Amino acid sequence: MLFLLLFSSNLAKAETDAEQATAAYFNSIQNQPKKLSAFLHAMPKGGDLHNHLGGVSMAENMLRYASRDDLCVNATSFAVKKDLSCSPPYRIAQVQKSFILYNQIIDAWSMRNFQPGKESGHDHFFATFEKYLPILVKHRAEMLHEAVERACRENVLYLELMIMPDDNNSGLLGSQFAWDDNLKHLREKLLKSSVIPIVLNISKQFDCYQKHLQAFFNGPGKQLCPNFKLRYLYQVLREQPPTQVFAQLLTGFELASRDPRVVGINLVQAEDGKLSMRDYRLQMRMVGFLHRLYPRVKISLHAGELVPGLVSMSGLRFHIREAVEVAHANRIGHGVDIRYEDHAVQLLQEMARKQILVEINLSSNAAILNVSGQQHPILLYRQYHVPIALSTDDEGVLRTNLTEQFKLAVVNYHFSYLTLKQLVRNSIYYSFLPGASLWQDAHYQHPVARCKDSLSTGKLSLSCQRFLATSEKADSQWKLEQQFLQFEQPFIKPHYH
DSSP: OHHHHHHHHHHHHHHHHHHHHHHHHHHHTTTOHHHHHHHHHHSOOEEEEEEEGGGOSOHHHHHHHTTTSOEEEOTTTOOEEEOTTOOTTSBGGGGGGOHHHHHHHHHHTSSTTOOOSSSOHHHHHHHHHHHTHHHHHHOHHHHHHHHHHHHHHTTEEEEEEEEOTTTTHHHHHHTTSOOOSOHHHHHHHHHHTTHHHHHHHHHHHHHHHHHHHHHHHHTHHHHHOTTOEEEEEEEEESSSOHHHHHHHHHHHHHHHHHOTTEEEEEEESOTTSHHHHHTHHHHHHHHHHHHHHSTTSEEEEEEOOOOBTTBOGGGGSSHHHHHHHTSOOSEEEEOTTGGGSTTHHHHHHHHHHHTOEEEEOHHHHHHHHOOOGGGSTHHHHHHTTOOEEEOOBSHHHHTOOHHHHHHHHHHHHOOOHHHHHHHHHHHHHTSOOOSOOSBSSTTOSOBOGGGHHHHHHSSOOHHHHHHHHTOHHHHHHHHHHHHHHHHHGGGGSGGGO
C-alpha cells in the first residue's frame, strides 16, 4: 500500500514538474514571436465554442468550391449570382486568370487589406456574407470539411459550429403567420404547420454532412485527430420580423431536443441592426419562453457586441443582462459593452455566480468594433472571476485562427501558461457537450472520485472508464488532460532550459 501511495505521489509530482517546466519555457519565449507562435500552435486548445460556418471559409477556397457552379461575379460589388449573360473574366471558373480581379474578390469577401474609409470595419464585415451567399448555400459540406480539418491541425479537440442548414425555411414559415403576442398560441399554430417536417429535413442534412466528413475521419483525420468531436448550434437570424424569429427559434429548440448533434441555439446577424435593436427585449422573451418548455436545450447568445456610436448610449445598457436574466443564456458571445450595462458590477458578479462563460473573440472585436488592447473587457471579466474562453468567430472572413487568438491574449494581456491552460479547460467544461464533468468544479484541482486515481497515474481504472462512457463531456476532458500530459512532458528535458 505504501509503495502504491509513493508511486502515485511520484507520478503526480512528475506531472507538476512537467507543467512547471512548460510554464518556465513559455516565460522564456515571450519576446520571441516565432517560438511563441510554434508553441501556441502545438499547444492543446480544447474547444472553439464561437464559430460561424458562414464565415469559416477562406475566400480562395470558396472560389475553388464554386468553380463549376456557373456563377458570375458583379464587377463593382463582387457579389455572385447566376447570370447566363456573364462574360469572361467575371465567370467564377475564370476569375483566377485575372490577378487583379481575383485579389479584389478576396478583399471584398474578407477583411484582408481592409482600410477604414468609405466604410467601417463593421460595415465591410457584415457586407461580405451576402456577396458569397450562393456559394455557402450549395457548399456547406465542403466548408464543414475545411473547418474541421483546420481545427484538427490546430490541436482543437471540439468544435461547436453555428449553422442554419434549412436556408431559413423556418423563417419563411413564420412569415405566413400574423404576430401573436401570446407565444403559447403562436407556438401551437407553428407546430400544427410545418415546423416538425423542417426539423426532420435538417437532421437529414446533417446525415449528408456526416457522410461527407466520414472520408476525412477515415483518412487523414484518423491520425490527425482521432478524438475530435463536432457539434452544432442552430443559428437564428435576428434581423427579421418577430414571427419569423420565433419560428426559427422554435425550430432550433425542437431540433436540439431531438437531434443529439445539435447541442443548442444562438442568435446571429448584427446586434445593432434596426430590427435587432427594436425587438431585442421581445427576442429575449421568446428565448426565455422556449427555455421553460425545453429546459435541456442549451443557449448561447450574441450579446453586447456593441460600442458607443454604433448605437445610442441607451442601447448599451441592457443587452447582456436581458440575455442572462430573461433568456437564461448559458453562455454569452462577445460581451464587449459590459462596462456600459446598468449596474455593471452587480451583473459581473451575477455572471460569475451563475458561471456564465463569455466567448471572447479578440480578432473579431478589433476588426469589427475597433476594440482591442486595454479597451477590451477581457481583463474586467477576469477581475470579477467571470469564466472566459477564446474563440475565432468567423475565421475565414477575419483571416485568423484559434492560435492567433491565444497569441493576442499573450502579447496584449500577458496571460501566463497556466492562465491559457485554464481557458482551454474552460472551453470543454462550459461546452454544450452532454454529461457530467470530469472535474468537481471549474478550478480544475479535484476530479470526480471515480477518476481521481486515473488522472494521477495516467491509466484508466475500470471505474473511471465506466464513468467516461456515460459522459461525452468527461470523455473529452479526459482526452484533453492526456493531450496536455503529452505536450508538457518534453519540456522537462534540459535542452528546453
